[in-house]
Amino acid sequence: MSVEAREKRQPWILLSPALTAVILLLFVPLLFIVVYSFWLRTATGADVAGFHLDNWQEALTDRFYRDILLGTLRIAAITTLVCALMGYPAAYFIARSGGNKAILLLLLMLPFWISYIIRTMSWINxxxxxxxxxxxxxxxxxxSEPVQMLYNQTTVILGLVHFLLPFMVLNVFVSLDGIDTNLEDAANSLGATRWQSFVQVTLPLSLPGLAAGGLLCFVLAAGTYITPLVLGGPRDAMFANLVFEAIITQLNxxxxxxxxxxxxxVLGLLVAIYNRYLGMAQLMKGLG
Amino acid sequence: MTRKIDNTTRYERLRDRYMNGDLDRRSFLGLIGAAGLAYGVQTPFAREAMAATQQVRFDGWGGVVSEAFRKHAFDPYTAKTGIKVVDGTFGGGDEYLSRVKASQPGEYNIAHLSGVFDYARYANLGFASELNEANIPNLEFVIPKLIDVYRPITGGKISCVPYDYGTTGIAYNRKHISDEEAKQKGAKLLIDAAYKGKIAGWSDWRTRIWYGALQTGQDPNAATDMDAVWEAVRTHRDLSLKYWTSGAELMSLLAEEEIYATEAWSGRIYTLQEQGHDIGYIDPPNGFGWQECLFVLKGSPMEACEELLNFMLAPETSIAVAEGQNYPPALDPSKVDLRQKIPTLPAFDPSGTLSGLTFADPGYWNSHEAEWSKTFGRVQKGY
Structure with a gap:
């Protein structure tokens, strides 16, 4: 075998364990789900194999699913916006905090040491x-009387922001940390105020990080079902709750x-649009 | 009727399972081989192989119920027999059924199922085992009516032993709702606009429809005006703060005074009362009665499971568990002295006939399960 051929093959050999895991743990189960979606559930709960479009027809034409999906996307969008508004200043503060950066980052990661469900339930207390x-x-x-604050859409968004804020902060931080501070100094020396140098220099350069954080927050928020289950009222279900109910409660x-x-x-389309215009590299940096 | 089993007995049982066709040849040889290795070297594989014949998985409702089972049944059983009981929890029979459907035979063994309708569903899906009643002599202490309802579903045989019973009645905070008011309003208390935002309900479609039927003056086992029932379910939804999904959540909502009224499981409310909370509990006319059983799933190690069921049905165990979980045991009061506490538990029937309780008709409920569970999913979300 030539050196060239060996070099060509080497990355695939190194990647093979990860690729095998992705194929077995992601693509094969996904394939099962695709096949299942064309089966039918009988009255007793047993499944009938075959190629039936009934489920797809119901999912795509029933107003109930469309409304819940739109409601879910709306909640995810509000959550993402709140995370961006709260996360950007925090990330900026960490990125510009010099020697305390490591401690602040550690504090940011601390909530991850506690289970997401426990963190969500803590709002009840x-x-x-x-x-x-x-x-x-x-x-x-x-x-003079206790106020009813729990079990509504606001508490669902609050729970989601609590869960997702660190993802936003980390992504924006990575972006801000990579910006040369001399650029701001240069803008200031050319007569820009601090606010102008931030708006015209720092903010545009950090937008890829903000977008990556936004994408992560949006996708994770749109796919959640625990938060509305724990902190939501009767009408605050999200789309993932419908999936849970169909599979677990209705055995369908x-x-x-x-x-x-x-x-x-829907979420894949959003990721594809993001990738088309911003690329996945920034997202990988944030996750890393 | 329990005994400590030695390794010889275990191997004999393993061989019997193989001869009976409960174990395939490959697993049988694998287990024997691994056990042989265990004599020389204690490898992780050998330990795993031994574990396969030494443990039984039990799934139940969690919380105080699981605590009672662990303390009064599983730990003493393990101490006596050496067979470990691995206990898991679920939020409801539907959720558990979904897990079982996704599992391999033998992965789940015994479940604490509620209602004859659940028994029928599991049996219809092919998950029913066949118990050898000769191995469970303590069945003789059980109220006959509780066993008999299962037999027609599984061709005269049984796949479970009845274990306890209770009701889903109405719980209310006495600081805000008097006993007289609760009694007078009955099921309609849960659709009283005066308590908007202070009412809750279980997110179980059967319970919602059952109470919808009561609130519209219909027979819960034969409702004729379903539109009226759904309207009552919607009214309840609009007045509710939350649908609870577990016994722990039910107890927390009442104890923290987030809500003043909800339908509730009798034993959980008794536990709250024991803890000092001023919570009242009534069973309205035709309130939801249910019986729970210990269901053995197909593919389970039958003898070990039967041994555990027999141990759990022994009066001393059954009474201790009942006193711990606050649900009356399935034991016949005319055959067993149930001591002081059990006669004070809600839903307890001293006659042993259970004639005062209304149980769900499995045929009626299961024939509407697909349609109603789906409709409730929509109504629940505002439709």
């Missing part, structure tokens, strides 16, 4: 009728498969 906030407001005399795996592929297609 904070916002509940007998929770910390109501107790404090009652104690200070601001309110074929319909659940069609619904999950539908969500995957």
């Amino acid at each position: 904070i916002l509940g009728v007998s929770g910390a906030l109501n107790s404090f407001l009652l104690w200070t005399g601001v309110i 795996w074929p319909l659940g498969s069609a619904l999950s592929l539908m969500l995957l297609a």
Whole structure:
């Protein structure tokens, strides 16, 4: 074998364990889901194999699924916007904090050491009728009766922001950290105010990080089902809750498969648009 | 009727399972080979092989119920027999069924199922085993009515043993709702606009429809006006703060006073009362009665499971578990002295006939399961 041929083959040999894992753990199960989506569920709960378009027809034409999907995308968009507004200043502060950077980054990562479900449930102890906030407001005399703060769309968004904010901060931080601070100094020396140098130099250069953080937050928010389950009221279900119900409660795996592929297609389209205009490299930097 | 089993007995049982066709040749030889290795070298594989014949998986409802099972049944059983009980939890029979459907035979063994309708669903999907009743002599202490309802579903045989029963009645906070008001309003308390935002309900479609039927004055096992039922379900939804999904969440919502009224599981409310919370509980006329069983899934190690079921049905175990989980045991009060606490539990029937409880008709509910569970999924979300 020539050296050239060996060099060509080497990356594939090195990649083979990862590729095998991706194929076995992602593509093969996905293929099962695709096949399942064309099956049918009988009245007793058993599945009938075959090629039936009923589930797809229902998923694509029923207004119920479309409305919940649009509601889910709206909640994900609001969550992403709030994360961006809160995350950017935090990332900027960390990126410009000199020697304390490592400690601040560690603090940012701390919530990941606690289970996402526990973190979500912690809001019940904070916002509940007998929770910390109501107790404090009652104690200070601001309110005379506990206020009902939990189990609505606002608390769902709050829970999602709590979960996703670190993803936004990390991505923006990576972007900001890579910007040469001399550029801001140069802008200042040319007469720009600090605000102008930020708006015209730093912000545009950090936009890829903001976009990567936004994409991650949006995709993760749109796919969540725990947060609305724990912090939402009767009408606050998101699309992933429909998938959960179809598969777990109704034992309708074929319909659940069609619904999950539908969500995957919508989010996949969003990732493809992002990749077309910004590329995946920035996202990889943030995740790394 | 329990005994400590030695390795010889285990190998005999393994051989019997192979001879009975419960174990394929490959697994049989693999286990024997691994056990042989274990004599010389304790490899992880050998330990795994031994574990395969030494443990039984049990899945239940979690919380105080699981604690009672662990403390009063599993730990003493393991101490006596050496067979380990691995216990898992689920939020409902539907969720568990989905897990079982995705599993390999033998992965799940015994489940604490609720209602005869669940038994029928599992049996219809081919998950029913066949118990050898001769290996469970303690069945003689069980209320006959509780066993008999299962037999027609599985051709005269049984795949489970009845274990306890209870009701899904109405729980209310006595600080805000008096006993008289609760009694007078009954099921309609849960659609009383005066308590908007302070009402909750279980996210289980059967319970929602059952109470919808009661609220519209219909027989829950034969509702004729389903439009009215769905309207009642919608009214309840619009007044509700939340649908709870587990017993722990139910208890938390009531204890933290997030809600004042909900339908609730009798044993959980008794636990709250024991903890000092001023929560009342009533069973409205035709309230939801249910019986729970220990269901053995097809592909399980039958003798070990039967041994565990027999141990759990022994009066001393069954009474201890019942006192721990606060649901009356399936034991017949005319045959077994149930001591002091059990007669005070909600839903307890001293006659042993259970004639005062209304159970779900499995034929009626299962024939509508696909349609109603789907419709409820939509109604629940505002449709």
